[in-house]
Amino acid sequence: MNNLVRPAERARGWDVFGDFDDLMGGWFRSPAVLRREETARTPAIDVSENEGAYLVKAELPGVAREDLGVTINDGVLTINAERKEEKKDEKDGRVIRQERYYGKFVRSLRLGSDIDEGKIEAQYENGVLNLSLPKTAEVKPRKVDVKIC
Numbered sequence: 001m002n003n004l005v006r007p008a009e010r011a012r013g014w015d016v017f018g019d020f021d022d023l024m025g026g027w028f029r030s031p032a033v034l035r036r037e038e039t040a041r042t043p044a045i046d047v048s049e050n051e052g053a054y055l056v057k058a059e060l061p062g063v064a065r066e067d068l069g070v071t072i073n074d075g076v077l078t079i080n081a082e083r084k085e086e087k088k089d090e091k092d093g094r095v096i097r098q099e100r101y102y103g104k105f106v107r108s109l110r111l112g113s114d115i116d117e118g119k120i121e122a123q124y125e126n127g128v129l130n131l132s133l134p135k136t137a138e139v140k141p142r143k144v145d146v147k148i149c
Contacts, residue, residue, distance in 0.1 A: 043079065043105050054115065054133040058107060061127035062100070068124060070131065072117050079129065081105040114138075 046057045060068065062083045069080040085102040088095070111117070114135050121132045 041101070041103065041105055043081065043107050045107060045109075047109075053135055056109065056129075056131040056133065058129040058131075059127065060105065060124075060129055063105070063127065065124055068129065070120075070122050070129070072111070072120070075111050075113075077109045077111055077120075077131070077133070079105075079107045 044059045046055075048055045056077075058079055060079075060081045060083075063081045064084075067082045067084065071078050071080070082104045083102050111133065116134045116136045119134045121134075123130045
């Protein structure tokens, strides 16, 4: 589970000061400037572990259950979701500002060999996908007697 596919690093809207800004602790950076195209399409996740399983929580606000998919292929768990744009009538007025993202979301995690793929469970409630990835029983080393002739 240590091979998480990371989203692209958040881009700064104003990169005039470059490394100097990093030395100053991001003082010149505006916290509100994020490129929507790079950050909105990858849902935020939390990964935790207990004795029996890995737990993954993914934020997918506004996504309907039927527009959500979880697949496993070649040891990679993929979360696919789509938030569809709301239909607006002319009589409702005009849009002045729109910041919410509509479209597809994808996040992938490379699973370790210690996960029992057949027992993965998923629950989706209030815009949060909860995945339980149970661990397999550990393979214990076996002692073999070797006869010397």
